[in-house]
Amino acid sequence: MSELTPDLLLQGYAVGIFPMSEHRDDPEIFWVDPRRRGILPLDGFHISRSLARALRRTPFQPRLNFDFAQVVAACADRADTWINAEITRLYQALHEQGRAHSYEIWESDTLVGGVYGVSLGTAFFGESMFSRRDNASKMALAGLVDVLKRSGFTLFDTQFLTSHLASLGAVEISRAAYHTRLDAALVGDAQIMPSAVVPLYEVTQRMTQTS
Template sequence: MDQRLTPELLLYGYRHGIFPMADPRDGDAVYWFDPDPRAVIPLDAFHVPKSLARLVRKGTFEVVTDRDFEGVMRACADRAETWISEEIIQAYVALHRLGHAHSVECRRHGRLAGGLYGVALGGAFFGESMFHRERDASKVALVHLVERLRRGGFVLLDTQYLTPHLARFGAIEIPRAEYRRRLAAALRIDARWQV
């Protein structure tokens, strides 16, 4: 697809089960992906290890949402090889301004220690990327994300690909056809992002 990314194009893609990533070698070309199988975290089976639950209760990090969406994106992109190009950042920041893209941020002493961002559409949340500058900060952000999604009436947490890190929290792979069925059902739900 040789179109510049716009919020409208992003929303069209997510509604149809596809998402963009820039070529990590040069960042100029953006490609659309539709993995089969697809990874999701079932919200009712989300697993929080005991040590992480203790850390969350301890309140080591101040957890906020949408305070510095662009900063979270740039922190996620700050690695040797990234699929988050400047075009991707600008498109998602525009989507954030329209109320469809959100960040969960862990802060300590006023500084961004970790976080994640993604796209909310209907009852689906599409997790895009996470980062940490302090140990376990991204994990704490994920716990808070799931809590907010449950409270807001979301039914689908799409993580795109399965990683060992996400598998520890209960992420599973499902066939593309099953993902499409769950996506269609989620898009009919009027969920609310919880601040």
């Protein structure tokens, strides 16, 4: 692969591919184009009774783009990660351009969960998430889905389907179906609005009212 730049990264997302590395110490980056793609329908987020209860009672506070670098570092802080130093640098550059965002869960002044990804058109490409408290990553995804819906996004790409994501309503679609949705999402334009971030108990109320 030729040297990656933030602009080249965005071009990759626009044609349906995304970068990864084998592990944190591998300097090489390769493009991935899955035959089956994971997406999280913005109107299909599944909020279980236990998660709804946790959201209503949680002392955690959500924040948007408060400490993007710390979220990426936390996502990479695991035994097996595809986030190497170059990927970290590139996404920080995208963040500084207003193209990469983090939705964060805080316990007072401690970051306990979060998710980050890239926005382009009305598509959001989820990259990674982490959790250091029970339900923290689920809360982050619920809050992010709410923000994306309120900000005019139409596609939440999760890249792959995991059992964790499936339990929250994510589904797997074919590459062709994904490209159809991606092409439609790139026609429009949406901006993640900081004003769309609300207390987590309000996220629960909104989702249970529309489910």
